[in-house]
Amino acid sequence: MSDAPVISVRGEAVLEADPEIARLSVYVQSKEDDRRTALDQLVRRNQQCLDLVRSYGEAVERVETGALTITPVLKYRRREGDIAHYQGTAWIKVTVADLTVLGELVTRLGNLERTRVDGPEWALRRDSPVYAEAARQAVRQAVERARSYADALGCRLTGMVELSDEGLGHDGVEPLAAMPVAYAGAMNTPEEPEAISLEPSIQTVRAAVEARFTTTQPELA
Known part of the structure; x- marks a missing residue:
């Protein structure tokens, strides 16, 4: 030694x-009296959301489906009863590489029917x-x-x-992912909304x- x-x-x-990147969680929802109608609406809105995200090309680095659910909601919470409605949710995870388009993308996603956007979560690769x-x-x-x-x-x-x-x-x-930055109600406005300003x-x-x-x-x- x-x-x-x-x-x-x-x-x-x-x-x-x-x-270098920003992550978004997008939740697409449906709520209908009939199970099949709720599922069809969810499929349509999910595809509409995916088409919008993919239209940004290489500015979006990754798109993933996190989860998808169709849930019957009962009229009475503490005992078995008739079904009040069916609720569907699809979770889409989006990673944005070009941060210059982020504000516009978030605003357009939030303008979609029954769509909630959480984020952005800023990060390095x-x-x-x-x-x-x-x-x-x-x-x-x-x-x-x-x-x-x-x-x-x-x-x-x-x-x-x-x-x-x-x-x-x-x-x-x-x-900044702790609270939703956008939520869309049941109706779309005919015009594209003004892009929200986001500070990294x-x-x-x-x-x-x-x-x-x-x-x-x-x-x-």
């Missing part, structure tokens, strides 16, 4: 960046270069801190024993590492 002194340090970096840059800056800070300690002790770094990644994390910035939420990325370096013998006298 080496008798060389060891300096242990921690390096951290905090970066801010504009979001998982492979965003911002994470890699944060890691590099954390490592550089660890090296600089170790050199500073070595200089204070009158010695110099001779090697690295270990570099441990504490993990890259998202800062937990509150997304800045994303904060943190990276932290722990490092151990060997040094020459310190001059403590």
